[in-house]
Amino acid sequence: MSLHERNLALLDDHAIPYREVSHEAVLDYPTAHAVRQRFGLRGVESKSLFLRLKGGGYAMLVTLEDARADWAQLKALLGARPSIASDEELVDLTGCVPQCACPLGHAEDIALVFDEAIFRHDYLIYSPGPPERTLEVATADLARLLPRLPNRVLNYRSE
Structure with missing residues (x-):
């Protein structure tokens, strides 16, 4: 099952309503803003960073487009020093596109x-x-979904 199929199944299985739109590839925030305007999307843009943890393991930081990572807080939350994973790790372990x-x-x-x-x-x-x-x-539905996931979910506070 592809990452796209897993996301839709996850939302459907937990009765989470969503709106999906198709468009040109979005690989930067100016294109994302143009797509948001064109389709009248109401949300804020997410920024997800795939992190490698010193000593082993991985995490996905999910924040907002203009937020900066607080590396000290992330280390304290995750129990290990994080760094940004390579594009190869991102593709191989998540199926995401860089x-x-x-x-x-x-x-x-x-x-x-x-x-x-x-x-x-x-x-x-x-x-x-x-x-x-x-x-x-x-986001209210997302908050309801997160505790039901098999992943460890941690709360983070951006600057």
């Missing part, structure tokens, strides 16, 4: 680190895998 990491649908041994700032907005916009697809999901 510059288009997806927040959900990953193997259960990949920790999910969600920025609390996301939940101050009504909707989150993210790519479910292919850069030509965007999902809009209510």
Whole structure:
């Protein structure tokens, strides 16, 4: 099952409503903003960073497009020093396209680190895998979904 199929199945299995749109590949924020305007998407753009942990393991940091990573906080949360994983690791371990990491649908041994700032907005916009697809999901529904995932889910507070 592809990452895209896993995301849709995850949302469907938990009765999470979503809106999906198809468009040109989105690999940068200017294109993402143009797509958001064209389709009238209401959410904030996500930024997902795939992290390698010193000593082994991986995590996906899910934050907002303009947020900066707080590496000290991430180390404290994850219990190991994180660094940005290589494009090869991203592709091999998640099925994501570089510059288009997806927040959900990953193997259960990949920790999910969600920025609390996301939940101050009504909707989150993210790519479910292919850069030509965007999902809009209510953050209230996302908050309901996260505890049901097999992944370890950690709360993060951006600057």
